[in-house]
Every structure is written in structure tokens, then in C-alpha cells.
Amino acid sequence: MARIFTAKVVTANALIEGDVIYLTADDQWSRDLTQGELITDEAHAQLRLLKAQSQVATIVGAYLADVKPGDNGPEPTHFREDFRRTGPSNYAHGKQEAEANV
Amino acid sequence: MYKYNDFDTAFVTERNAQFRAQVARRIDGSLTEDEFKPLRLMNGLYLQLHAYMLRVAVPYGSLNSAQMTQLALLAEKWDKGYGHFTTRQNIQFNWPKLSDVPDMLDALAEVGMHAIQTSGNTIRNVTSDHFAGAAADEIEDPRPVAELIRQWSTDHPEFQFMGRKFKIAVGAAAEDRAVLKAHDLAVRIVQNPAGETGYQILIGGGLGRTPMIGQVINDFLPRADLLPYIESVVSVWNQIGRRDNKYKARIKITVHEHGIDDIRARVKARFALIRPSFTGADQELLSEIKAHFAAPNFRSGSTAAYGAAYNADPVFRAWADTNLAEHRNEAHAIVTISIKKHGATPGDASADQMRAMADLAAEYGYDELRISHQQNVILPHVHKSDLPALHARLKQHDLATANIGLISDIIACPGMDYCALATARAIPVAQQIATRFDALKLEHDIGHLQIKISGCINACGHHHIAHIGILGLDRAGVENYQITLGGDATWTANIGERAGPGFAYDEIVPAVERIVEAYLDLRSNAEETFLETYRRVGLSPFKSALYPEAQKKVA
Numbered sequence A: 001m002a003r004i005f006t007a008k009v010v011t012a013n014a015l016i017e018g019d020v021i022y023l024t025a026d027d028q029w030s031r032d033l034t035q036g037e038l039i040t041d042e043a044h045a046q047l048r049l050l051k052a053q054s055q056v057a058t059i060v061g062a063y064l065a066d067v068k069p070g071d072n073g074p075e076p077t078h079f080r081e082d083f084r085r086t087g088p089s090n091y092a093h094g095k096q097e098a099e100a101n102v
Numbered sequence B: 001m002y003k004y005n006d007f008d009t010a011f012v013t014e015r016n017a018q019f020r021a022q023v024a025r026r027i028d029g030s031l032t033e034d035e036f037k038p039l040r041l042m043n044g045l046y047l048q049l050h051a052y053m054l055r056v057a058v059p060y061g062s063l064n065s066a067q068m069t070q071l072a073l074l075a076e077k078w079d080k081g082y083g084h085f086t087t088r089q090n091i092q093f094n095w096p097k098l099s100d101v102p103d104m105l106d107a108l109a110e111v112g113m114h115a116i117q118t119s120g121n122t123i124r125n126v127t128s129d130h131f132a133g134a135a136a137d138e139i140e141d142p143r144p145v146a147e148l149i150r151q152w153s154t155d156h157p158e159f160q161f162m163g164r165k166f167k168i169a170v171g172a173a174a175e176d177r178a179v180l181k182a183h184d185l186a187v188r189i190v191q192n193p194a195g196e197t198g199y200q201i202l203i204g205g206g207l208g209r210t211p212m213i214g215q216v217i218n219d220f221l222p223r224a225d226l227l228p229y230i231e232s233v234v235s236v237w238n239q240i241g242r243r244d245n246k247y248k249a250r251i252k253i254t255v256h257e258h259g260i261d262d263i264r265a266r267v268k269a270r271f272a273l274i275r276p277s278f279t280g281a282d283q284e285l286l287s288e289i290k291a292h293f294a295a296p297n298f299r300s301g302s303t304a305a306y307g308a309a310y311n312a313d314p315v316f317r318a319w320a321d322t323n324l325a326e327h328r329n330e331a332h333a334i335v336t337i338s339i340k341k342h343g344a345t346p347g348d349a350s351a352d353q354m355r356a357m358a359d360l361a362a363e364y365g366y367d368e369l370r371i372s373h374q375q376n377v378i379l380p381h382v383h384k385s386d387l388p389a390l391h392a393r394l395k396q397h398d399l400a401t402a403n404i405g406l407i408s409d410i411i412a413c414p415g416m417d418y419c420a421l422a423t424a425r426a427i428p429v430a431q432q433i434a435t436r437f438d439a440l441k442l443e444h445d446i447g448h449l450q451i452k453i454s455g456c457i458n459a460c461g462h463h464h465i466a467h468i469g470i471l472g473l474d475r476a477g478v479e480n481y482q483i484t485l486g487g488d489a490t491w492t493a494n495i496g497e498r499a500g501p502g503f504a505y506d507e508i509v510p511a512v513e514r515i516v517e518a519y520l521d522l523r524s525n526a527e528e529t530f531l532e533t534y535r536r537v538g539l540s541p542f543k544s545a546l547y548p549e550a551q552k553k554v555a
């Protein structure tokens, strides 16, 4: 039986800052998961991953992360991706720092 | 304090310049990540969950105040205002930018520090007793030997691309404060019955997914044979150690598979071959190094001020009772500064705190500091009459927590909050346990108890050798925590026993509480420590306390 393909986003770390980033549908890198392209087709996912991996001077370690569709775009399905999306839980550092400062 | 000579300085400067060029080529895209990764790891630079992480070596845990002040500068200028002290006497910076790392390394070099061999399959930072040079129970200061090994191993051509990392620790005291038995190779400075000083060598210890306790390969090695002997051990392992599976590529597996006697015989043969190439230059170097570690000129003078404060101030007394250790000079004490304030991240110090500790070392501590594998900072030499003033100053910087060796003095690895390899969080579990027992006001009554937490099977948080060990795992997409009991990190080292099924994130603190309550019920008197009680009664009563439901079902 074929595996059921679950929704994905392409994620990586930014080369200079190391921040967690997501590939958007219009080929940009966003720091915000909700702006990531929600990919539901396996062949398309592979193409998008290849596209990301070719950007050696911009990003590091691209991979496909499991997500599910939410009201505001993709949402993580595993706690690891949830931490990557927000930042560590001992300090308001990482992405949550920017949010805390708005 | 060891001072770099011109050769060392030139080596580090050249290495930094090389790395600066490599970073530039990575940023302009002429190096791919696959090409760059081994180069950055050779310079202590990791990529973690949210950012890069720079791991800086504090060889054998020794620092002077200028070095500590410089670490504060790095934290402030290129990070988020703090640094994280680790179980391997390193400091990690969690948020540097790739483009800033060359500047950070140059800043470190200004004070004789670097990040070389803090990662990669090489001989890692040589660690030692954090009370070295001060402890009342040591035969001699172990740091000159550690420094000799550091110099020999740094950039040693045979050991730059081994199957796996290799960790060496050196100790010289009656008590083991360097976890010697959990190292790939441990050097213990000992005296034989004839009163000669030499080395006992242990190999094959290690934690990770297959924890093992080191075994003695040589009971008494003459001093002049140390480097050729260690070189023989590492090269035998480099040769016959497994490379087919990275989890089996540690010397503990080689020792386990071949047996210690077989390894001993191979080392002996190798030693016979290479011993003649060591013509004594290493021994000359050792005496030169020793001169750098001469003890400070200890002040004499009355210690009455200490006794007076001890009798008058209960807060000072509580701190003195837990955070001071016996110094070899009677007028002095060893001060452990807890960077484990209840609810704080174990091992984190802010730039302000680092600077404060550096200033206090300069004022009261003959300019010396140490980092412990328990993630605390030590002022090894403080005259007792200065202790009340020191304590008052520590209070101002939130550094006067009186909990060394107690239940809130927890070792915790970064876990899922920072580490790319983690399977669960470790830091918030430590924070909650410390806060909970602080609220219960039981900490001092419980006495000596070590809790150690790792966020994955790599065991960076030493959970296997904790009295209460906690290992965070991923069970079907949720955090789950497995408990081991009865581990020990000292001469009587052993690996803890698994208590049973793991606990969910919100069940782990109550579970620890049940273990501690069981101990308080089971101990024969207030002096019997948790480990002693455990050794007397075994796992079973603790298991009943941990899993009351299962108990009911059986009944």
C-alpha cells in the first residue's frame, strides 16, 4: 500500500543568522511558518525541495517538514517543529523575541 | 595560569585567519554546506535548532578574570547577553551570526582562548578536577599534566580524523570530581607504596546510548611514559576501533568487544615501538608548564571575620555550609558559585554575572576561576576573612544561591530548546524541579542528591550517572521522560537502573517528588544520603512509589 502523503512545507536555516525559515509559494524565504507554501502533492514537494537545496549561498539544511493546514496557513504537527517555529522555552528568544517586541 | 607562548599564539592566529577565509567562501557560495561543515566543526561551530552555536574550550576548566571578562564581552556583543557553561568545561554561545564568528574567535585569541577541537572526531577539550590546585585532598595540581596532554593532542596529525571523538580527563585527588570513569581515557595521578608519583590509566568509559564505566588498563605508569602511553592507546583504538557504525566507534565498544587484556597487550606492543621517539622533550615541557601553575602566594592573617559572620548570619551560614569546600591552605576556602538559582537555566550566566565573577576573582580570588562539569563556577582560592564581603557581593548579582550538591543543583543539557539532536526538552524540566523543591522548603533536609537530565540518548546531561537520572524521549510525537535511579559519577561510579515506563512532560515533576518522598521515608537517619539509601534498599521500594497504580493492580 502506498504511503499516504501528509502535507509539508520546505524549511531550512538561514545561512548567516541560522534562523528557521520557510519557502513561500512565490520563491521567497519567510521566517514565519504561516507564510510557508503548504504542499499537498509529493512530486511537487520534491521539486520545491530541490529548488531550495540549490540555493547554497542563502540557506542551510533544507528538508520537508510535516504540517497541517490551519486557519492562518500551515501549522506544525510535531513539537519539534513547534519549537523551531517559535524559539526556546526558557527565554523569549528567537522568533518569539521579535513578537514580544512588537 | 598557563600563558600561551609565541608558537601557540601564532598557531591560533593562523588558524583563525584560515577560518575567516573559509567563512567568507561559504557566504559567497563558493563552498557548499557539505564542504564547509567539517571546517566549521573543527572550529567549534555548530548549527543548532534556531541559530549557530559556538563552543569555546575552557581547558581543564581554568580561567583568569581577563578571560572571563572577555567571555562576557562575547555574550554581549555577538550573542543575547549570556553564555552556557557545559558538562565538558566548555562555554557555548547560542546565538552568533555566521559572519560574526571570525571576530569572536579573534576576540577569544586576545585572551588566549579558542574553539579548536571542541567538536569533530578528534581529541576534545581535556577536562580536570574543578578544584585543581586548591583541594585539600589532592596529590598535586593535575592541570600541568592536562595542559601537556592538550598541547600534545592539539593538531596531532594522527588524531584529526578519527572514527569518533575522544575525551580525556585528568584527576589527582582522593575524591573524583572529574567523572574520570566516564571518559574514553582517564589519567589519575597516584602514589605507589614506595612514595613515587605516577599515573593510573583507565579507558573505555563513556555515556551516550551504550553507557560504560572505564576500566584500569595500567595501574602504575612512570611519569616519563605518559605521552607515549596515551599515544599508544589512542592509536590502537584509531586502528582497530569500528568505523562501520558511528554508534560503535567509541573506545568503550572496542574495549567491550576485544576485552581489556587484549587491548592492554596491543597497547604494550605499540608502546614498545613508539617509546624511543619520546626523547624527554615532553618531560622538559612538563616542567616548564608546571612553573605556570605555581600556587599563588597565599595570604596569611586572621580568619575571625569568617567565624563571626558564620555565627551571626544564618543566610551566610547556609551558603557557607553548602557552597564552600576545604582548601589545602587552612586560611582559605574554595567557593563554588551556583549558577543554578531556582528556576534559572542550569549553566547559564549573564554577561553581568560573568563580569561580576571576574571582578570578584580579581579582588578576592588571586585572579583565578574554574568551570565545573556540574555547570557551576568556582573561585578556587578565597581567604576566609573575605568570605562575608564576597557573599554580599554575590547576592547583588543573584549569584548567592546556597544549593551546591542539593536537589536544585541540576545538570541539564540544552535539549529540544536548542539542540538539533534532541528528542525532548531538558531545561524546563530542571527549572520546574528546582522551583518545586524550593517551594517545598525540603532541599536542605533532603541533602546531597544529584539530578541530571539529558534531552536525548547522547547523554550530554550525564543522566546515566545521576542519583536520579532523567532522559527525555519522543514517544509517538510527545515528550516522554524515562527515570534511572542509583547512578554515581565518583570513584564508586555506576550506571543507574531504569525504573520503568516513562512519564509525560506534566507527570515528571510529581514523579520525582514521589521518589524523594520515598527516600525521606526510607532513610535510616538524616545523614543517610539518597544514594546510600538506594544502595541499601534497592530499586523496588522506589518503584512502588513511582508506580502506585501498577502496585494496586498486582494487589
Ligand code: HEM
Residues within 6 Å of the ligand: B046, B048, B053, B085, B086, B087, B088, B092, B164, B167, B182, B183, B184, B205, B206, B207, B208, B209, B247, B250, B412, B413, B414, B418, B419, B420, B421, B458, B459, B460, B461, B462
Ligand atoms: C547542543 C549541541 C550539542 C550537540 C550537537 C551534542 C552532540 C553530542 C553527541 C552526538 C554525543 C554522543 C557521543 C557519542 O556517544 O558518541 C554527545 C555526548 C556528550 N555530550 Fe554533547 N552535544 C551538545 C551539547 C552538549 C552540551 C551542552 C554538553 C554539556 C552540558 C555536552 C556534553 C556531552 C557529554 C558529557 C557527552 C557524553 C559523552 C560520552 O559518551 O562519554 N554536549 N553530544
Ligand code: SF4
Residues within 6 Å of the ligand: B413, B414, B415, B416, B419, B420, B421, B422, B423, B454, B455, B456, B457, B458, B459, B460, B461
Ligand atoms: S543529550 Fe542530546 S539533546 Fe542533550 S545536548 Fe546532547 S545531543 Fe543535544
